Amino acid sequence: MINFNGKVLEGNTILSIQNRGYAYGDGLFETIKVVNGKILFWEDHYFRLMASMRIMRMEIPMNFTMEYLEDEIRKTIEANNLSNRSTRIKLQVHRNEGGLYTPETNNISFIISVKSISQDFYSLNDDFYEVDLFKDYYVSPSLLSTLKTNNKVLNVVGSIYAKENNLNNCLLLNTNKHVVEALNGNVFLVKGNTIKTAPLADGCLKGVMRTQLLNTIKAIPEYELVEDSISPFEIQKADEMFITNVIVGIQPVTKYRKKVFANELSKLLLQKLNVKIRLG
Structure with missing residues (x-):
């Protein structure tokens, strides 16, 4: 299950070929680690995303608070029955459809996807690298x-x-x-x-x-x-x-x-x- 603009959807939705993140790379993402429900370094992720959206001249929605996005991440984890597991979250933001290189709008949509990972806290990997x-x-x-x-x-x-x-x-x-x-x-x-x-x-x-x-x-x-x-x-x-x-x-x-x-x-x-x- 994924979270698309606050709605948890069954399975993965197929994006339109007009999606600007796909068509022009007009999108941003954050890769976030969650350990047993604890979002690591969430404040740093959030403020980096907000700064990046401003640099990309994306319109930041009024409800895009740290608390709102944190709740949406937790909702997505719970919907996938992974609350007691360590997970890898991908929070993607893309400018909405319309236009060619010049967009018709600076409004955005977001997608949250989640994947279970085996490692909880950080451990030293001293294998050959x-x-x-x-x-x-x-x-x-x-x-x-x-x-x-x-x-x-x-x-x-x-x-x-x-x-x-x-x-x-x-x-x-x-x-x-x-x-x-x-x-x-x-x-x-x-x-x-x-x-x-x-x-x-x-x-x-x-x-x-x-x-x-x-x-x-x-x-x-x-x-x-x-x-x-x-x-x-x-x-x-x-x-x-x-x-x-x-x-x-x-x-x-x-x-x-x-x-x-x-x-x-x-x-x-x-x-x-x-x-x-x-x-x-």
């Missing part, structure tokens, strides 16, 4: 590239490339040849006591887990946090590298070309993240 650069296409650094829009063709093609080359993931470069993110999350490098991640100005996604970790790292006095451009050459010199998103939390990278990484900081940050979730 290899990445490399994806250099066929590049991210154009701009405010739009920081949004979670329906236009993810670069990530799709990059994922196919990774599969064809037996890689677990790929690192995306921007047009200045700086590493900005992975195919499915933000990237952090560790060298000594310095933790580095790409700045939003380089075009990386404004990830919710990225935000959580920035705040967590700032509270650890023995580490220095740096938001600055990452050269591919820096990866070879790093002690540790990990990828972050709200579903897996922190994914340590074990290998990049001939470089093998440790995962000590990943363990520490995961522990702090889980404590924060339980206390929150």
